[in-house]
Amino acid sequence: MTTAVAEHAQPAHEGLPPPPGGWRRLVYPGFLRAAWMTPLFFGIGCGIVVLCRWWGGWHPIWFGSVIVLVAALIAAPIGFLAGIGAFDYWVRYSIGEPTVPEDHSGHGAYSWRDYFRVNTDHKVIGMQYLVTTIVFFLIGGLLAMLVRAELAKPGMQFFDNQTYNGLFSVHASLMIFLFVIPAFAGLANFVVPLMLGAPDMAFPRLNALSYWLLPIAGIMMVSSFLVPGGAFASGWTGYAPLSVHQPLGTIFFNMGVQWAGASSIMTALNFLVTIITMRAPGMTFWRMPLLVWANFTTSLLVVIATPFIAGSQFFVMFDRIMHTHFFDVGGGGYPLGYQHIFWFYSHPAVYIMMLPGFGIASEVISTFSRKPIFGYRLMALSLMAILVLGFSVWAHHMFVSGMAPWLRVPMMITTLLIAIPTGIKVFSWLATMWEGKIHFRTPMLWAAGFVSMFVIGGLSGIYLGAVPIDIHVSDTYFVVAHIHYVLFGGSLFTIFAGIYYWFPKMTGRMYNETLGKLHFWLTFIGFNATFFPMHLIGTQGMPRRVSDYAPEFAHWNMFISVASFFLGASTIVFLYNMIISMRRGEPAPGNPWRALTLEWQVTSPPPIFNFDEIPQVVGSPYEYGVPGARHAVLNGDRAAEEVRVH
Amino acid sequence: MRRGSIVQLIVIGVLAGAIASAFALIPGWLPEPASREAGRIHFVFWFVTGICIFVFSIVAAVTAFAVWKFRAPPDDDSDGPPIHGNTALEIAWTAVPTLLVTAIAVVSAIVLAKDDAQGANPLRIEVTAQQFFWSYSYPGFGNKQSDVLRLPVNRSIVLRMTSKDVIHSFWVPEFSQKQDVVPGIHPTLHITPDRVGTYPVICTELCGLGHALMRSRVIVMEPAAFQKWASQKGGA
Numbered sequence: 001m002t003t004a005v006a007e008h009a010q011p012a013h014e015g016l017p018p019p020p021g022g023w024r025r026l027v028y029p030g031f032l033r034a035a036w037m038t039p040l041f042f043g044i045g046c047g048i049v050v051l052c053r054w055w056g057g058w059h060p061i062w063f064g065s066v067i068v069l070v071a072a073l074i075a076a077p078i079g080f081l082a083g084i085g086a087f088d089y090w091v092r093y094s095i096g097e098p099t100v101p102e103d104h105s106g107h108g109a110y111s112w113r114d115y116f117r118v119n120t121d122h123k124v125i126g127m128q129y130l131v132t133t134i135v136f137f138l139i140g141g142l143l144a145m146l147v148r149a150e151l152a153k154p155g156m157q158f159f160d161n162q163t164y165n166g167l168f169s170v171h172a173s174l175m176i177f178l179f180v181i182p183a184f185a186g187l188a189n190f191v192v193p194l195m196l197g198a199p200d201m202a203f204p205r206l207n208a209l210s211y212w213l214l215p216i217a218g219i220m221m222v223s224s225f226l227v228p229g230g231a232f233a234s235g236w237t238g239y240a241p242l243s244v245h246q247p248l249g250t251i252f253f254n255m256g257v258q259w260a261g262a263s264s265i266m267t268a269l270n271f272l273v274t275i276i277t278m279r280a281p282g283m284t285f286w287r288m289p290l291l292v293w294a295n296f297t298t299s300l301l302v303v304i305a306t307p308f309i310a311g312s313q314f315f316v317m318f319d320r321i322m323h324t325h326f327f328d329v330g331g332g333g334y335p336l337g338y339q340h341i342f343w344f345y346s347h348p349a350v351y352i353m354m355l356p357g358f359g360i361a362s363e364v365i366s367t368f369s370r371k372p373i374f375g376y377r378l379m380a381l382s383l384m385a386i387l388v389l390g391f392s393v394w395a396h397h398m399f400v401s402g403m404a405p406w407l408r409v410p411m412m413i414t415t416l417l418i419a420i421p422t423g424i425k426v427f428s429w430l431a432t433m434w435e436g437k438i439h440f441r442t443p444m445l446w447a448a449g450f451v452s453m454f455v456i457g458g459l460s461g462i463y464l465g466a467v468p469i470d471i472h473v474s475d476t477y478f479v480v481a482h483i484h485y486v487l488f489g490g491s492l493f494t495i496f497a498g499i500y501y502w503f504p505k506m507t508g509r510m511y512n513e514t515l516g517k518l519h520f521w522l523t524f525i526g527f528n529a530t531f532f533p534m535h536l537i538g539t540q541g542m543p544r545r546v547s548d549y550a551p552e553f554a555h556w557n558m559f560i561s562v563a564s565f566f567l568g569a570s571t572i573v574f575l576y577n578m579i580i581s582m583r584r585g586e587p588a589p590g591n592p593w594r595a596l597t598l599e600w601q602v603t604s605p606p607p608i609f610n611f612d613e614i615p616q617v618v619g620s621p622y623e624y625g626v627p628g629a630r631h632a633v634l635n636g637d638r639a640a641e642e643v644r645v646h
Numbered sequence: 647m648r649r650g651s652i653v654q655l656i657v658i659g660v661l662a663g664a665i666a667s668a669f670a671l672i673p674g675w676l677p678e679p680a681s682r683e684a685g686r687i688h689f690v691f692w693f694v695t696g697i698c699i700f701v702f703s704i705v706a707a708v709t710a711f712a713v714w715k716f717r718a719p720p721d722d723d724s725d726g727p728p729i730h731g732n733t734a735l736e737i738a739w740t741a742v743p744t745l746l747v748t749a750i751a752v753v754s755a756i757v758l759a760k761d762d763a764q765g766a767n768p769l770r771i772e773v774t775a776q777q778f779f780w781s782y783s784y785p786g787f788g789n790k791q792s793d794v795l796r797l798p799v800n801r802s803i804v805l806r807m808t809s810k811d812v813i814h815s816f817w818v819p820e821f822s823q824k825q826d827v828v829p830g831i832h833p834t835l836h837i838t839p840d841r842v843g844t845y846p847v848i849c850t851e852l853c854g855l856g857h858a859l860m861r862s863r864v865i866v867m868e869p870a871a872f873q874k875w876a877s878q879k880g881g882a
Contacts, residue, residue, distance in 0.1 A: 234852060336831070369716070369726060372729065374729065374731055374732075401828070402831055412754060412755070416747035416748075416750060419743060426705065427739040430709060433709075434716070436712075437718035452706070462694055466690055468686065468687045469691050469754075472824065474824055475815060475851055540819070546858035548858040623728065624726065625726055
C-alpha cells in the first residue's frame with residue numbers, strides 16, 4: 001500500500017478531496033455519517049414492522065424475530081451503506097441534482113485512509129476485498145481450531161452441542177461465502193481490468209457497492225453467536241426442515257447469504273460487462289489470458305446459479321417467519337425441494353470456488369515454467385465444458401436423499417464426465433511444466449502444490465461420483481476430506497499462489513521469498529497430515545458433523561487435531577510475511593517475473609488509471625520462447641521498455 | 647525424449663504406484679462386510695481404487711520428473727521450448743479418461759441395480775426415525791415393536807423408512823447401505839445380511855442437538871433364533 005515507485009504514476013489530481021471540518025462532517029459520506037444513519041434506518045425498520053402489525057391487527061405488535069429480520073438485518077445495513085456513501089451518486093442522479101458521469105472523486109488511494117471509504121478504483125477495491133476476506137479466513141480458521149479441539153478426544157470437552165454445531169456451521173459459511181468466493185473476486189478485481197488493458201471495471205460505483213455488502217454479510221454471520229439460542233447450527237447446507245425450527249441465529253445465516261450473494265451477483269455482472277466490452281484493441285477472446293477466461297466462466301456461473309441459493313434461504317425464512325409450508329410436510333410441503341434448489345446453486349458454487357483458481361494456476365505455471373500454456377484453446381474450452389456440465393450434476397449430492405431413484409444414474413454419468421475436462425486441465429498444466437525452465441519461486445510452489453493436491457481431491461471425487469461408493473461414504477469424514485482437498489488444497493492453494501504472484505504488483509514491494517517458501521512447506525505438510533487421515537476414518541464409519549464419536553476413532557482424531565493446530569500456526573508465517581513485506585520489502589520492479597500479460601507491463605503499483613495510453617494487443621499472452629513474439633505494444637510509456645522483445 | 651528419461655519416468659511411476667498401493671492396502675479402509683450389498687459396493691471401491699492408483703502414478707511420475715529435471719538455475723533467464731500443444735496427446739488424454747469413467751459408470755450402474763433389487767420372499771420392516779432415536783416395527787409379526795433392529799441372516803430385507811420430524815439418515819457401516827429418512831416420504835432400502843453379529847446403526851444426517859448420539863444397534867441372527875424372538879410377545 002506504500003507508494004515506493006509512485007513517482008512513475010501520473011495521478012489525475014493530487015489526492016482525494018479531504019473531508020470538510022466541523023458539523024458538515026456529519027453529512028459527508030463516511031463512517032461518521034454511517035454511525036448515525038445505521039441506527040436511524042434501524043428505527044425506520046422497527047417503525048415499518050410495528051406499523052404493519054398494528055394495521056394488520058397482529059399481536060404482539062412488537063415481535064422480536066421480525067424486528068431482528070427487518071430492522072437489524074435489512075434496514076440497518078442499508079442505512080450503513082447509505083451512510084458511507086455507497087448510494088450518493090445514484091441518489092443525486094435520481095433526485096435531479098447535477099452529476100458528472102466522469103466523476104473520479106472517489107478513485108484511487110493516496111493514503112491508507114482511502115482504503116476505508118467507498119472507493120471506485122478496482123485496484124483499491126481488490127485490496128479491500130483481499131484484506132477483508134483474509135480477516136474472515138482467520139476467524140473461520142479459528143472456529144475450525146475450536147472444532148478440532150472438541151474432537152481431539154471422544155466425549156464432550158469444551159462445548160455443548162448447540163455451540164459445537166454453530167462452530168462448524170459458521171466455519172463453513174465464512175470460508176465459502178466470505179473467503180474463497182470473494183477472495184477470488186478480489187484478486188480478479190485487481191487483475192482482470194489490468195490484463196484486459198482497461199482503465200477500470202465497467203461499473204466502478206457498482207463495484208464499490210458490491211465490496212461493501214461483504215463486511216455486512218460477514219459481520220452478520222459471525223454475530224449470530226451473540227443472539228439468544230446461539231449461532232445457526234444446521235450446517236452451511238442448512239437443510240430444511242431442521243433449519244426452519246432452529247433458534248433465531250438461523251435468520252442471520254439466511255440473510256447473510258442474501259448480502260453475500262447480492263455482492264457476488266453484482267461483481268459477476270460487472271466482470272461480464274467488463275470482459276465483453278472493455279478489452280483493449282486487438283484483445284480478441286482467443287488472446288485473453290486464461291485467468292480472464294476463468295473469471296468469465298465463473299461470472300456466468302454466479303449470475304445463473306446464485307439466485308437459487310437466495311431463493312432457498314428465503315423459502316426457509318418464510319417458513320419460519322410467515323408460516324408458509326414450502327418444506328413443512330404437515331402443510332403439504334416437500335423437504336427434498338430444499339435440497340434440489342440448494343444444490344442447483346451449491347454444486348455450480350463448487351466451480352465458482354475452483355475455476356478462478358484454475359486461471360491463477362495457468363498464469364503462474366506458464367510464467368514460471370517459461371513456456372506457453374499447453375493447449376490454450378482446449379484449456380479455455382474445458383472451462384466452458386465445466387460451466388455447462390456443472391449445471392447438470394447437482395443431484396449427486398442427493399444420492400441417498402430419497403429423491404427419485406432413476407435420477408441417480410444420469411447424475412452419476414454427468415458427474416463422471418466432468419472428470420474429463422478437469423483431467424484435460426491437469427494434464428495440460430503438467431505438459432506446460434514439461435521441458436520448461438521451472439523457477440520454483442513461492443507462487444510456483446503453491447501452483448505445483450495445487451496441481452498435486454487437486455489430483456487427490458479429484459480422484460476422491462470419482463469415488464463420490466460412483467453411486468454405490470457414495471452410498472457408503474455419504475455424510476462421513478470421507479466427504480469432509482474430499483471437500484478440504486478441493487477447497488483447501490485446490491482453492492486456497494491457488495489463492496495463496498495468486499497473492500504471492502501479484503503481491504509485488506499490488507504493493508510495489510517484494511515479499512520475503514524464504515518466509516513464503518517456509519509458509520508453503522508448513523502448510524503443505526500440515527494440510528496433508530490433517531486431511532488425509534479423514535478419508536480413512538470416513539470409510540471406516542465416522543459420520544460428519546458430530547461432536548462425539550466411537551472410541552475406536554480416538555487415535556486418528558487426536559492425530560488430526562494436533563496436525564490441524566500445526567496447520568493453523570503456519571498461517572502466522574503468512575501474516576508476518578505480508579505485514580513486514582508491505583512495510584519494509586524491497587521495492588518491486590514493474591515486471592519481476594518477466595511475465596507477458598498486460599498487468600506486468602506497467603509500474604508496480606500501477607498508475608492510478610492503469611495505462612497512460614491504451615495498449616494495442618498484437619498476440620497471445622503466453623509466447624514464451626517464441627522469437628520476436630509479443631503480447632501487446634505500449635507506446636510512450638516508460639514500462640514499455642520492459643516488454644520482452646527478442 | 648531419450649530412452650534413459652523414459653526408464654526414469656517409469657521407475658518413478660512404479661514407485662508412486664507402490665506407495666499408493668501401500669496406502670490402499672495397509673490400513674483397513676472398509677469395515678468387514680456383513681451384507682451382500684456391502685460385498686458388491688466394496689468391489690466397486692477397489693475397482694475405482696485400482697483406476698485411481700493408475701492415474702495417480704502417471705501424474706505423480708510426471709510431476710516428480712518435471713520438478714526434478716526441469717528446474718532452472720536461478721540465473722538462467724532463458725525460456726523453454728515454445729510448444730503450444732500436441733493434438734495427438736490432447737486427444738489421448740481426453741479419450742483415455744473417457745474410457746475409464748465409462749467403465750466406472752457401467753460397473754456402478756450394474757452394482758446399483760443389483761443392490762436395489764429385492765430378493766424372493768423379503769422380510770419387510772418399518773423404520774421410524776425421530777429426534778433422537780430409531781424404532782423398528784415388524785408388520786409380518788403383528789407389528790412387533792423394537793428399538794434394536796434384529797434381522798435374520800441370509801434373507802432379503804426391505805426397510806421402509808420415514809421420519810416424524812426432520813431428516814435423519816440410516817447407516818450401518820458393515821452393510822455399506824445408507825438412506826436418508828425424510829418426513830413425508832417412504833424410501834426403501836434393501837439389505838441381505840450375510841454375517842451374524844451386532845453392528846451400529848448411525849444417524850449420518852445432521853438432525854439437531856442429539857445427532858451425535860442418535861445411535862442404535864442391528865443384530866443379525868440365525869433364522870431360527872430370529873423366528874423365536876419375533877414370535878414372542880412384547881418388545882426388544
